[in-house]
Amino acid sequence: MSLATASRALHGGTRVVTAELRERVEKAARHLGYTSHGPAQALARATTPVVGLIVHDIADPYFSALAIGAMREAHESGLLVLVCNTFRDPLLELDYVARLRAQRARGVLLFGSGFTERSYQSKLHRELDLLAGLGGRVACISPHGFTTDAVLPDHRDGGRLAAQHLTDLGHRRIGVVSGPANLLVNQERLRGFRDQLRALDIELPAEQIAKADFTREGGRAAAIELLGRDSELTAIFALNDVMAVGVLAALRDDLKLSVPDDVSVVGFDDIALTADVQPALSTIHLPLEEIGRRGMELLLDEQAVSTRTVRVPASLVQRASSAPPRG
Amino acid sequence: MSLATASRALHGGTRVVTAELRERVEKAARHLGYTSHGPAQALARATTPVVGLIVHDIADPYFSALAIGAMREAHESGLLVLVCNTFRDPLLELDYVARLRAQRARGVLLFGSGFTERSYQSKLHRELDLLAGLGGRVACISPHGFTTDAVLPDHRDGGRLAAQHLTDLGHRRIGVVSGPANLLVNQERLRGFRDQLRALDIELPAEQIAKADFTREGGRAAAIELLGRDSELTAIFALNDVMAVGVLAALRDDLKLSVPDDVSVVGFDDIALTADVQPALSTIHLPLEEIGRRGMELLLDEQAVSTRTVRVPASLVQRASSAPPRG
DNA sequence: TGACGAATGGAAAGCGCTTTCCGGCCTAGA
């Protein structure tokens, strides 16, 4: 019996084989402890069963929620997922795209936000173009500064909703804990927030904005700074939940202020456990797992006639951390 | 110029090449937009630059904390990580090991716990043996029912510490929210807890143990059940933090009981945000990221003379959710 | 019963790379 026959029996492929023969081959394979050689198959078939996922930090609940959605979808298509953790380093991101290309990944799904720097964007774009030239597909979540298939949560409107919520409650002097200024998502969220305030003729001077990285500790430090600069603030909007949790910690542990009595807090993303923190966090909800799933769907759906965009609305979830300002 | 020369220039490999030549080749490669073909390299070199990570649920902070540690280590060795999410399905786990073997992954790192079923264990063991026969390495976190390189957090002692803590506070009637009975980690933690109680002549009747899956909702339902069965319980020990958060939610939202005044709660793992929940959770700390890192270290360190075992101690972190029983 | 077509097994050509082996060139020592 030849290799050709065996290959056909094992994978069907172009031609069908008698059930009896397949049976026989499979038994022999099992008996010999044979395992097909993936790289060789990839070479011969000119395709691999793997896709790449690029995340900034898989330990961040935001990314892991997106990831689980994407992985579920990938699993349903029988694909393996190479998870690339950039540790928020743009250079590493570029490097990973190149490596995924070398691995001939079917596609690359970019999570997290792109950076605003033009040079970064064009470099990344070039890497992705090379990938596409090799037949790889590309999709991303949130804007990355160039056009590809993308799932676009409405960050802008989310920011707007947060402003509306806080102003509806009566807040006028609101601090903002912003993430890194060069992240596109961050910009969008902030822009929506500011637009809404402006529509109501409320000021948002620079002193009321504090920068932090997207971490709990960053949020904590930023909150302390904000209230140090202006103790009259009655509310704080954190541009993501992880930082919002830090803000709550600062208020509770460092500043001994009560939330929402002294200060209201609103976050963004609605990650897991936001309902369980102290106090339960009001936030802008994004269906993260669903977003991840849709992203992978886009990546795997070959019928791309043109660039597709899936818009996902944001919504407000009011919990215990926001209330009308005291007095 | 031949392919051989180019290959040597690009990767060094067995022989060194003039700097000038390398320069020239690299420029040409860049100019042509050349990207090496990973699968072909893998075939020729008989090795791949990828390792596999098997997790039950990457969105669970326990696993994502382990994962980030492992990924950091893998990145330092220039390896790509294939993350396989089993969705807690043992069959899928077996399937993933087989697929990683087919992909000729350098090694497979198993997170999470093994199941107690003998048939599962022997099947998994067989898959892993085949992998090892192909030169792949294997390591795991927590016991899996067979011997490999392993990082073994002291689950037993963690359980013991939890019991000691609660009994030291004066609790005698303690409920336990257990995870699936067929998970080895779960067994170990419970055993340690029970041993310590027994040493103090305290009963732990079956009615004081409620089973749940390892989720927040599971913990919540289990807490309601436990207190329904015995309203005199003064404390609850949840076998992991995710369930403990569910227990807190049940107490707060469903049963309107105060923690720790009415009921004390202790968790296990010390995942992110446990300090931020309401009230801050007393728990058994495990250095998760470090554990993940050590696991990958074991996996990548080829010098394995014999099976290596890294033991990691557990420790108590007392926060606000545990206190002496009322009156 | 003969011949034609369908169906099936096998030989062989690659897929894109690495690496061994060989041959030519250059340097240095006699």
Place this chain on the structure above:
DNA sequence: TCTAGGCCGGAAAGCGCTTTCCATTCGTCA
């Protein structure tokens, strides 16, 4: 000036598979 030894570039084999192309066999219809 001649030769031995060291270097370096290139040809070619081979990694393990898939798939095309042929050859063969079988079934069927005239």
